[in-house]
Amino acid sequence: MTKKLSITILLEYYMLVSRRKFLTVAASTALATLGFPFLSKSGATRGFGNAEEIERVILMILDGSRYEYVYRMPHLRKIVENFGFSFTNAETIMTSNTVAAHVSIITGAYPEKTGVSGNAIYIREEDFYQFVMHSPRHIQAETMVESVKKQDDGIKVAFVTGKWRVPSNIAFSRDGGLIADIVLTGYRSGIPITPVEYRNVVGIPEIHRQSLGSDVRDSWCIPAAYQVIKRDDPDFMMLNLASTDVLEHIYGPDSPKFAPHLLDLDSMLALLFKKLENEGKLSSTLFVITSDHGQHNIYNVFNMAEFLKKNGYEAEILLEGSSAFLYLREPEKRGEVVELLNGLKAKGIVKEALPVEDYHRYSLPKNGWAGDVLVILQEGWVAGFWGLTSTDAKIPLRRIRSEVSVPGDHGGNSSNEIHVPMIFIGPGIQPGSSSERVSIVDVAPTICDLMGWKMPADAQGRSLAEVIGYA
Numbered sequence: 001m002t003k004k005l006s007i008t009i010l011l012e013y014y015m016l017v018s019r020r021k022f023l024t025v026a027a028s029t030a031l032a033t034l035g036f037p038f039l040s041k042s043g044a045t046r047g048f049g050n051a052e053e054i055e056r057v058i059l060m061i062l063d064g065s066r067y068e069y070v071y072r073m074p075h076l077r078k079i080v081e082n083f084g085f086s087f088t089n090a091e092t093i094m095t096s097n098t099v100a101a102h103v104s105i106i107t108g109a110y111p112e113k114t115g116v117s118g119n120a121i122y123i124r125e126e127d128f129y130q131f132v133m134h135s136p137r138h139i140q141a142e143t144m145v146e147s148v149k150k151q152d153d154g155i156k157v158a159f160v161t162g163k164w165r166v167p168s169n170i171a172f173s174r175d176g177g178l179i180a181d182i183v184l185t186g187y188r189s190g191i192p193i194t195p196v197e198y199r200n201v202v203g204i205p206e207i208h209r210q211s212l213g214s215d216v217r218d219s220w221c222i223p224a225a226y227q228v229i230k231r232d233d234p235d236f237m238m239l240n241l242a243s244t245d246v247l248e249h250i251y252g253p254d255s256p257k258f259a260p261h262l263l264d265l266d267s268m269l270a271l272l273f274k275k276l277e278n279e280g281k282l283s284s285t286l287f288v289i290t291s292d293h294g295q296h297n298i299y300n301v302f303n304m305a306e307f308l309k310k311n312g313y314e315a316e317i318l319l320e321g322s323s324a325f326l327y328l329r330e331p332e333k334r335g336e337v338v339e340l341l342n343g344l345k346a347k348g349i350v351k352e353a354l355p356v357e358d359y360h361r362y363s364l365p366k367n368g369w370a371g372d373v374l375v376i377l378q379e380g381w382v383a384g385f386w387g388l389t390s391t392d393a394k395i396p397l398r399r400i401r402s403e404v405s406v407p408g409d410h411g412g413n414s415s416n417e418i419h420v421p422m423i424f425i426g427p428g429i430q431p432g433s434s435s436e437r438v439s440i441v442d443v444a445p446t447i448c449d450l451m452g453w454k455m456p457a458d459a460q461g462r463s464l465a466e467v468i469g470y471a
């Protein structure tokens with residue numbers, strides 16, 4: 001979508017809003033005449049969720065989206081208000097990072113069961129470290145892809161993701177075999193992952209050059225998702241849209257430079273919905289819109305390694321943005337270290353430090369992978385971009401980069417980081433909202449319940465089918 005076109009769509013919207021003051025004509029009808037017939041409530045075959053049955057599920061993860069972003073997107077907001085069921089108190093897991101959250105979404109389980117508590121992974125006994133976890137072999141819980149394929153191998157599963165690290169962890173079974181039917185994503189080691197037959201249709205992925213992981217732009221992912229639905233019509237698609245997260249990291253979520261992105265994304269989604277309607281697939285699709293985490297603006301970097309060293313403690317530090325896991329050389333001293341770090345609460349740096357025996361409070365794993373101590377920083381603070389550092393190691397490049405150019409980050413548990421959107425739109429779902437406290441681990445159980453699919457074996461979340469009025 002060109003910028004010009006998106007501006008036109010927005011102008012139409014704002015003109016409509018001003019006209020509403022004077023006209024009693026329903027806004028949805030007026031929008032229909034402006035080329036958005038999906039907003040019309042009239043016409044039995046039109047619109048969201050008018051079909052008898054759900055024929056496919058699109059799990060849309062707006063990577064890095066705070067709860068309120070959906071309501072800053074004019075078309076999406078209107079769709080949600082008219083056709084969606086919205087949970088106003090949905091939370092992600094701790095730590096609020098992409099890999100851990102996507103794993104929890106797809107397993108329906110908290111990190112205490114998945115074993116994945118952040119973006120990176122460090123296993124002390126093996127001295128095994130990955131800067132970004134890129135393998136399903138460390139996921140200790142069954143994923144929804146595994147469970148539905150076990151039930152019926154004919155259930156078609158697709159991943160269209162801006163981040164390669166999403167399918168690299170969850171489009172595979174834990175023994176390493178690809179079990180998703182279609183994977184369209186970015187690059188790995190410079191090689192495009194998208195299958196050739198699709199590359200001819202959707203082109204070479206457009207990447208965010210500023211981003212560390214060659215994350216692909218929404219302007220490629222959204223048309224690519226449309227092509228997959230049109231050509232292969234999967235039963236289940238996970239669509240991860242990475243641009244929100246990438247641009248927040250670069251500019252900061254409260255920056256005026258970030259704000260226009262939400263309007264661009266909104267226009268692209270509106271076009272996707274319109275095209276799906278033209279294909280006759282809008283009314284029979286269940287859309288689940290959520291996020292893996294939000295972001296907050298970073299004003300300060302806390303040098304965890306230096307602080308520990310100064311106080312005479314040695315540790316490996318697994319940085320997870322606004323939180324960090326400490327693997328102490330002397331784990332028995334964790335009580336002292338927790339006390340020392342909690343002494344920084346009054347200075348406005350540390351929000352909370354807790355020892356491994358208290359990890360159950362955040363449903364974190366106690367298998368040793370998450371170290372001896374978790375430190376959660378206050379809003380506005382970051383311990384460094386994810387990755388490992390130690391008291392003796394030189395500060396890695398990624399850390400320097402974070403100190404000069406990451407105005408937005410996440411990993412902690414401020415409201416901006418953990419409060420996420422969770423919206424269900426589709427056949428049999430009553431429009432409305434609930435302030436009940438729900439979690440991203442409820443997503444997979446709800447989808448499985450609605451679709452009559454086998455629940456992932458280790459799911460801890462619950463089906464929200466009744467709450468959303470599914471009948």
Ligand SMILES: [Zn+2]
Pocket residue numbers: 063064097098099245292293
């Ligand atoms: Zn993310």
